[in-house]
Amino acid sequence: MDQFLAVRAFTAVVEAGSFVKAANALDLPRNTVTKLVQALEAHLHVKLLNRTTRRVSTTNDGTAYYERMARLIDEWQEADLALASAQSNPRGRLRVDMGATIATVLVIPALPEFQRRYPDLQIDIGVSDRPVDLLGDRVDCVLRSGTVTDPSLIARHIGDMPFVTTATPGYLRKHGVPNHPSDLENGHLLVRYFFAGTGRQLPIELVRGNERVKVKARHFVGINDTNAMLAAGLAGLGVMHSPAFIAEQHIASGLLVPLLRDWKAASVPLSIVYAPNRHLSTRVRVFVDWMVELIRERGLGR
Structure with missing residues (x-):
């Protein structure tokens, strides 16, 4: 019965x-x-x-x-x-974490549209390039670049970030324009990004056809925050190798000049990471779906 x-x-x-x-x-x-x-x-x-x-x-x-x-x-x-x-009509608090420049350049400018769709949600954004403990910090999901290696988490690959090499016009007037990646090792400085926690530097490897060059130039300033890295690049402190979306508006305004345009670096995967849960909450699901849509609109989606 x-x-x-x-x-x-x-x-x-x-x-x-x-x-x-x-x-x-x-x-x-x-x-x-x-x-x-x-x-x-x-x-x-x-x-x-x-x-x-x-x-x-x-x-x-x-x-x-x-x-x-x-x-x-x-x-x-x-x-x-x-x-x-x-x-x-999901409601309640959503706690997300993401890198500084992803937050300020990609996500926050687009949040009015997310607010229009889901006015009863409250979104708290933790901004940091440091790894976060989803369970310990009570974070619903994390937007992260790079390969996610933790097997206890679910990582949804939502896009890929191409990289670009740039410098300010003032820096180039002083140090010259590099025509080959090896030129960066002679008379040039880099704005280096290093990973918080490990201190490991972001490697720079450029490819053109069958030619592959690992750049090991010296740096004046190394930074573990992408917003600060951008500020250093705009201050003319060195050649900056960064995700293209970080530099694109400054390239368009003339504040940054793209370099070595026929050389390419491998794109970095962009993922939304969350703890395993058979019943993903509606709050998290709508945010994940919106992020997939946003990344696609910005030309970074899969």
Whole structure:
């Protein structure tokens, strides 16, 4: 016996006053409704309904049982409606973490559209290039560049970031324009990015056809924050090797000049990372879907 369906059949009979009307309301055959109520009575070992050829009424036990079950069904329906509403109109707090420049250049300028779609969400953004502990820091998801190696996490690859090499016009007037990656090792300085926590420098490897060059030029300043790296590049402190989206608006304005344009660096994967959960919350799901859309609009999507 499907006990929940049997209870619904019983309450429908009580409310409709007949098995025929209850069957129509439930879109079930009359015989099915009758068998469900009989099975429920057998399960409870009580008689719930008095049946005559003209009318159906509840017994004393049936009245008490109906009052309790009707309240439970009402609560179930309210919960069902609330969950359905949450799916289309998520609400509550969403905690995400991402790198500094990804936040300031990509995500935050586009947030008004996310707010328009989901006005009842509150989004708290942790901005850091340092690795974050999703469970310990109670973070819902993380937007990260690079390869995710932690097997205990789920990483959804949403795009790839191409890199560009740039410098300011003032820097180039002083140090000259490099025509080959090896030129960077003679009379030039880099703005170096190193990873927080490990101190490992971001490698620079440029490819043109079958030629591959690893750049090992010296640097005046090394920085573990992408916003600060951009500031150093714009200050003319060296040649900057950075994701293209970081530099593109400054290239368009003339503040930065692209270098070695026929040389390419490998793109870096961009992923949204979250803890394994069979039932991903609606808040996280809508943010992930929006980020996929945003990355695609910026030409970085897969």
